[in-house]
Every structure is written in C-alpha cells, then in structure tokens.
Amino acid sequence: MRPLISPGLADAWRRVRDQGATRWADRAGGGGVPGWHRPWWEWFRWLPAAVLLAGAVVGFVLPAWISAFPLLAAAPAIAAPLLSLTGTLATGGCALLIGIVEFRLHGREFETAYAVGFTSIVLLTVVAAAINRVAASDRRKLSTARELAEAVQRAVLPEPPPRVGGAAVAARYQAASREAAVGGDFYAIHHTPYGLRILIGDVRGKGLDAVRTVNGLLGAFQAASTHLRDLREVVGRLEERAEGLGADDGGAMSESFATAVVAELDDGLDVLRVANRGHPAPLLVSGGRVRTLAPGAASLPLGLATVGDFGVPVDAYRMPPGATLVLYTDGVTEARDRNGTFYDPVPRLSRPTPPGPDGVLDAIREDLQRHTGGSLRDDVALLAVSRPPPEAPGTAAGEGVVPERLG
Template sequence: MRHHRTYPIGPRSWPVFLPALAIVASVVLGLFTPHVNTFPLLAAAPLLAAPVLSLPGTVVTGVVAIVVGQAKALLVSGGSFFAYGVQLSSMVVLTVLASVLNRMMSRYRKELKDAREVAEAVQRAVLPTPPARIGPLDVAVRYQAAMREAAIGGDFYAIHSTPHGIRLMIADVRGKGVGAVKTVNGLLGSFHEAATRVPDLPGVVARLEERMRELNSEDTEGEESFATAVVIEIPADGCVLRLVNLGHCPPLLVHRGRARLLTPAEPALPLGLGDLGRERVPVEQHPLPPGATLVLYTDGVVEARDRRGVFYDPVPSLSRPLPTDPDAILDTLLADLARHTGGRLDDDAALMAVTHRQEAQGGPALSTGRQPSRTRPLAPAPRASRVAGPEGGLMGKARPEGIRPGFRPSRFRDSNPRPTHYECVALAI
C-alpha cells in the first residue's frame, strides 16, 4: 500500500514556447508589413522567458531579440545600425531586468519546494501509514496536495482495529497551517482513544465533539473552528458498515462495476457545531459484500473544477469494472481527477479506500495478494436502514445482549462464529 503526499503537475508546458513565438511573430510581421513597428513583440520576448525558462534561456532569448531587432533595422533603414539605437538600449535593459526577475523567481521556487518538503514531513508525522490489511479489509490511502500553497492542510484519516470492530474516520478541519495541525492532532488522539474504549458510534462522536469544543476554548485568537467528518464502524465479519456523517462528503460504495453515494438520510452538523442543535447522532447501516470497496474522500476532490468551472463528479469514473484492489481504485480516481482539472488542485484532498476481501467458497479469505476470487453473484444492495443505537439491531429492534449487528441467531449454533461467504451474501440480499 502506498501512502504519500503528492503534488499535482505544474503549469502546462506550452508557456515555454511563448518567447520564441513572440520573436517569430515579429519576424513574420516585419517581412509582410515592413513599416509596422514590431519592437513591442521583441521587447516582450525576454520578459516572457523569465518565468518559464532558466537564466541562460532568458539571456539567450534577450540576445536573439536584440539581433533580430538590429537585422530588421539594417534591412529597413538601408545599412544604419544606429537607426534603432534607442530600441537597442531598451532591449538590453529589458534583458537585464528579465534576468534579475528570473533569479528572483528561481529563489522563490526553491523556497516553495523546501516549504513543501517540510509540509510533507509534518503531514506524514501527523498521518502515519496504516497497515495494508486490517481484519477482512484491504486498506489504501492517498494525500493529494494543492498547487496554490504549501501550508499544511486540515484533511486527515485514521483506521483502527478495536474490540468493537474496525473503526475508521476521515475529516476536514477548517483552515490550514499550525492551527489546523493542532486541531488534527487533537481529534486524532481523541479518536484513537474513543475508538478503543467507547462501545458505540454515538459515543465516539460525542467524545470527538467534546474534544473539538476543548480545542476551540484553548484558541487564544478566539477564532472557533469546526470539522466535517465521517465516522464508520465495520464489524469483525466485514459484512456491514455503520456510519455517521457529520456534514462531510458522502462516501462511495463501489461494487461490481457500480458506484453509489451513501448520502445520509438525516444530515448532522459538523464537529464543533453540535451545540447548535444536534440532539442525537443518526447512525445508518449499509451492506458491505465481499469484493465491495468503500471510498472516503474530502471536499478537495468534489470541489475541484475544470476550465469551465464544472465541479468534479467521482461517480462516473468508478462506475465501470475495476479490480477489487483499493490502490487501483484510488489510482483510477486520481487519474480521472487530474484529467478533469488539468493537473491542478485548489485544495488538499485526502482519500481512503477499504475493500472487503473476497473469500473462497466455504473457506477463509484468500491470501494470494489482492487478486479477486470467484464468488456467487450478489443481488443489488438494498437501501440503508437506520440503526436506533446501541440497543437496536439491524432495523432498530431489540436484540439479545452480546449479539452484534450483522449476525443472525442461527449462526451461533455453529462452532465457528465467523460468517461464511454465503452468509455475507445473505446479509447483502
């Protein structure tokens, strides 16, 4: 599994041809319209070269522009090399200024690169690499950094195997820089503790809300922050998932060539805003059949725009046959996102994908890499059912103590409490 902070590709390569284009345009206009003053095009050439070429390239562009200008003076003015004396002096001055500008921009680029490397190191320290496999799940994460700045963003993710199942979280803290890092660290620490100790999702969310309020009260600048988040719990069998969406982008469930958004039926307020009216935490449940992949992401993905200002929609790129491999699915999504935006992001984007590994019929999960196994075709997933809370079962009905959601009572007659592949299929149906 790869975990890295990547930077989208820089500006398109066509600007490097602008200086040469200006000189060529000056020559062509001089040949066909000899009485038209093409000095502005020649003067623009070294200035256009400064931000896109190296220092030698900028100097060479200026020299070529001077030579072309003097050649035109020779041809038009009948041999007088000093007819364009003022223009020659101007070209020399502009070339020197362009060289100085080039050096300043090179220094700025180096400082920006150093700042990005520091940001990357801090980001990796804050977001350690999760294991590639946790229980029945394969895990992959990505962090795509924005182009416009090197400040550390507030996007983060976490996943843990706990006595209550596998719990994961993705969130986006308002703001950037040191303040965002402080909030991210506080929420990550609270989630690590609550995920292990608190038995239900509403309790985990309550701990996170409490910690967010503490962080806001500690802010000496008096600027309250908040965080959108999705908190998810997947039982040890991996057949279902329970989630709480706190104003965050809805996750995507990818299975058998189809991607659908798990849009919450009852949205909840983000962390830090719970005192404005969150009376209870709505928990929803969805099936997670073998071979299905859950994709979590932050708003840097769906708020990315193309040249026409159209927002990116991740559903079409994942609504086709794809490998049951979370790394491959995230790579496909990011490649399509790069095509949509032209390689530029205006906001950081964190992504996490977890795949319920397919199992051999009547046996344990396959251990030969992440190659999909042949399984019985699954029926289309039903709509989400609301979970009443820790006292309710799949449909909010009371269940005997000790029985987790996703288990059928008949399963406990078996000596092996782990559900078989076909039992997971039955839950999906």
Template sequence: MERYQRERRFNRIAWARTLPPAVLVAAVVSDLVWTPFNTFPLLATVSVTAAPVYSLVWTVTSGGVALLTGLLLAFRESEVVISRPNVIGFTTLVTLTVVAAFLNRIFAREREQLRTSRQVAEAVQRAMLPTVPERVPGLALATRYQAAQEEALIGGDLYAVHDTPRGLRMVIGDVRGKGTQSAGLVNTLLGVFHAAALQTPDLPSLVEAAEIQVQDLKAREEDAPYEDFVTAVFVEILPDRSAFRMANRGHPPPLLVHGGHVTTLEPKEPSLPLGLGDLAGPVVPVDRYDLPPGATLVLFTDGIIEARDRTGAFFDPVPPLAGPLPPDPGAVLDAMLAALFRHTDALDDDTAALAVTRLPGEEGEEGEETGAAVRP
C-alpha cells in the same frame, strides 16, 4: 496524486516555454511580409517572456538571439545598420534583456521559497497523519493526500484507521480553517480516535468521545471562534467484514463502489459537525450497510467535490467510478483522482481520500452480527 499534479504543471510550463520562440518567429514573419513593420517592440519582448519560465542562461541567450535577429533584419532592409532608429531599438533590446535577467532571478527565488513552504507544510501534514496498513484480515486499504497548489499552510484534513476486536474503525475528517489552530484540532481528533477506538463499545460512543474532546479544546482556547468545527465520517466494519456502520457528522457522503455501480451513502438523518454537538440532540444517528465481497468504500474530504473546472462546474466523483474497476482500493482512488485532475487546473483546498475493499475469497473474524440489507 502527486503524479497528476506534476503532469499538470509540466504541461503548463511546456506551453509557456513556446511563447519566446513564437514571438521571435512572429517578428521575423512580420518583417518579411510587411517591410515597413517595426519589429523591435516584438523582439524586445522575447527575453521578458522568457524570464518567468527559462533559466538565467537561456533568458540572456534569448535576448542575444533577439538582438542578432534584429541586426540581420536591419541589414536586410538597409546596409546602413547604424541609424538613429536602429540604435534606439538595439539599446531597448539590451536594456530589456538586462531587466529580464534580474526578473528571472526574482522569479526563481520566489518559486524556490514557495516550493519549500509547500514541501514543509505537506511534510508536517503527512507526519501528523498516521500510517494506514495496506491490509488487515479480509480487507485492503489505500489512502491519498494532496496539499492545495495555491496554499502553503498546514491543512485540516485527517484520516485514521484502527483494527479492533469490535471491527475495523475508521475516520476521515476536515477541520474548518488552516494553520496551527486546525493542526491542534487534527492532533486532538487523531489522539482521541485511537484511544476511543480501542475502549468504546460501539460507534456512537466513539463519536461522542470525539465530540467531547473538540468541545473541550474550543473551551480551553480563548481565541477559538465559536463556529470552529470538524466535519467527519466514522465507520465501523464488522469483524466478519459483511457489513459496516457509519456515522456522518456533516461530511460529504462516502461512495460504495461495486460491480460497476456507485451508491452515494447519504445519511438517513443529517447530523451537525463535531464541535457543534451542543446545538443538536444527544443521539448519534448511525446507518448500516452491506459490504459485499469485491466492494470498495470510498471516503474523501470536500476538497475533491469542491474542485471546479474553468466554467465553474464542481467535480462529480461518481461517473469515473461507475465502470469496470478491479477490487483494489488504490486503483479505485487513482481512477477518481485521474478524473479530478482532468477536470480542474488547480486545487483550491487540501484533499484526502481513504478507500477500503472487501477482498473476495477472504473473510475476517467471526462477528456477533451478519450482514443487513443496504438502505436505499
């Protein structure tokens, strides 16, 4: 995801860098086409437009080039360069160049502070998230995480994977809000997931353990808003990898990609997010699906589907995945994210994605159950 962000930022900066020379050319052309035209206002903006995107040296250089251009244009019109209007124009050029130099330093300092804040926030977020293995018997896995461009706070996206004798258990979730409070919920959920993944006998028990911990954390924190919650999807892939169970707690539905087709795995019975379980019944709805060889299960947080283009349209991850893709979770995620960054200029929320592919020709351990038909 970082590669797409860098390409997008590079394109925006490249476009902005063309503005100072374009203004300079416009001033020269205007003076040549219409001699009475006063070019000094245009020339005075050259250094100012350079300040946000150029270095200090090039900002001052752009002001010097504009000043030299003004002198040459003034000399072309009249051999008497030192006139009152020209002196005022040259003084304005020099003054704005000095101002642009100060602005350049301010912009550079602000950019560096913002870059450092984002790097620290993303480093902390990555440190909280566990390392996901690239392969387990019969399966390949891949993850992607990207902090929002406009935010420097620690986000609440999380994912984790744990291979157990009962199957590969996974979770992806999104904590409401940002900052230290969301970080506490992330750590709580990751801790209870890894402990319960080994101890609980089935997927509903794992979900219930997570619900209890979120409720307990909210009860112990006096300033925790009642509406704090965590949307999450829990998945358990059977030991023989033929099928998987899924419990969706108010999270965007995952996608099953296979043979050029994409199936949206909407839950049969909607469930409230974690932290709001006291408002619902005690039963944890669980759906069951086949996982054919070569199929890829894609899970993601709402930062992806809530990304908007310039018209306000939301991103739809289904079309970029409805085509010939290799049975490789990294390639599937890259295809989705490449389309995402073609769709939007900036992410308003953190995004996390987790994909798992059943490898053709490889089998997991023998399980207690065999595959079942995918529920339409």
C-alpha cells in the same frame, strides 16, 4: 538560535522528498496515465518565441518605416518569468540578432533611433535576467514550502497498513497544486475490541492551527475507539475534543470545526455503521454498482454542538463480500474542470476497476487528474476499506448485490 524545524520533522521531510513525494505525480501525472495532458498555462512558455517571430515578421516583411524594436525589446521581459536564465538571455540575444539583421537588410545609416533600440534591448535583457533570478528564487521557496507542507501532512497521517482487522485498506493524500500550507484533511483506521473503527475528516482552515486540531482529533479518536463500545460515544468524545480545541482558540466555537465521517465494521465485516457529521457521503462499491451512503438525518460538523444539538444519528448497512467502502474529503467533489464542472466519482466507480482498495483509489485518482488537467485547488484525502471476496470457487465478489440499509 533555536531551529525552526525539528530533526524528526526534517527527516520525515527528506524521506517524503526522496521516496514518496512524487509518487502521485508519477502515477497520475506524466507517468503514463492515458489521456493526461499538460496544463493550459504551460503553453505560455512559447510566448517569448511568438513575440520574436512577430518582431521578425515586422522587421523583414512589413514596410521599413514600421519598427520592430518595441516587440524585440519586449521579448526578454516576457521570457523572464516563464523561462530559465539561459532561456531569458537567449531570448534577449535573439532579439538583438533580429534587430541587427533588420538594420543590415534595409541598408540604413546608423541613426539615433537605432542606437536607442539596440540599447533598450540590451538593458531590458539585463533587467529581465535579474527578474528571472528573483522569480526562480521565489519558485524554489514555494516548492520547498509545498514539500514541507506535504511532509508535515504525511507525518501526521502515516499510510495505514495494507490489512487491518481482516479488511484490505488503502489511503491516498495529495496536497493542492497551488497551496503551500498544511491542510486539514485527516483519516485513521483502528482494529479495536469492538470492530474496525474508521475516521475521515476535514478541519476548517490550514496551517499550524489545522495541524493542532487534526492531532487532537486523531488522538481522541484512537483513545475513544479502543475504550468505548458504542459508536455514538466515540462521536461524542470527538465532539468534546473539538469543542475543547475551539475553546483553546479563544472560544470562537462557530469558527473552529471539522466535518467528519466516523464508521464502524463489526468483526465479521458484515455490518457497517456510519455517523456523518456534515461530511461528503461515503460510497459503497459492490458488484459494479455504487451506492451513496447519504445520512438519514442531518448532523452538524464536530465543534458546533453549541449551535444546535441534534444527537448522533447512526445509519447501518449490510456490506456484501468483496464490497469496498470509499471515503474522501471535499477536495474530490469540489475539484473542477476548465469549464467549472464539479467532479463526481460515481460514474468512474460504476465502471470496472482494478481489484482491491488500491485499485479503486488509483482509478479515482487517475480520473480526477483527467478531469482537472492535473491541477487541484484543494487537498485530497482518500481512504478505501474492502471486505474480502467470498472464497467459494466461481462466485463473483458481490455480483448483483445492492448494499442494504439496515433498519
């Protein structure tokens, strides 16, 4: 039989699992981030103990004619999806013990009602143990699927080198907490004869179709960045590739698209040009100030040129020494807290952050984890590019400088 997973992908998965799959959780979860707290649903693990306690109160405190057996019998069933097999059996054993103590405490004769009650506890404990095994198997399969999805994503999106074309670079990717499908977030950065070319985007949908679209767009971006001088031509080539991928799906152009930001830094890392195709606006962080690089004109996502062609608007900005360009996907800004409030990275970036792109992204990531309580509903991709600070002694990087939009 033909293997479902290629050896190369399996190796990539093992490397991610053994070396890097838990890096996000270690740094941004329980690995010492101040203010981190457990997700609210983990408190449900105490529910079986609470039911046992309620059963004990009913059996030992309330009048004898009030039976505690309904609560005691329910405890192992409640424990089955929440605890381990040992915890489920222990819950059933405790329920049985409480029932026996209640029976002895009240000094009653062994009646049919007690026989039914004890039998119910034993049978429900056995059934609960079986349910627990099925649930544990499903959890393992889901965990494996999530790890595999992240391995595929990392194989498609290898981490960029720390320096590209004189600029410091960092990237982060995190799969959604509740998803087991490969996401459509992507990014790339290349040093070309025309400067530093940067791409970040998000393909509609998930799964193998999203991976195929991401691969196609990343390949087209690499080729176009190397051979095309004008940034508008690079975006045009990506548009053609997105349309071609949509045609391969049966011509459903309006249902296959990708939002993206295509940016360019000249060789001196002084001038930044940005073409935004319906994507969240990048942020330019400099001297403790944050500027949202909102496009001057609206533009449709890649793959929707047939809906309306508005050209390829390109905005230009001055990038001060020491400034950091932050690009991200909508998984960041669409993340919510328990009250439904969307996350905004600007307030965090307006406060002091560790130096360099890694420090900036870690600050966003930790703040995002605090905001969401550790649960992400959508994949998150982050990319940061920093211009080196000035070498003159005593000069603060970008201090007091507001990034300037060029005409």
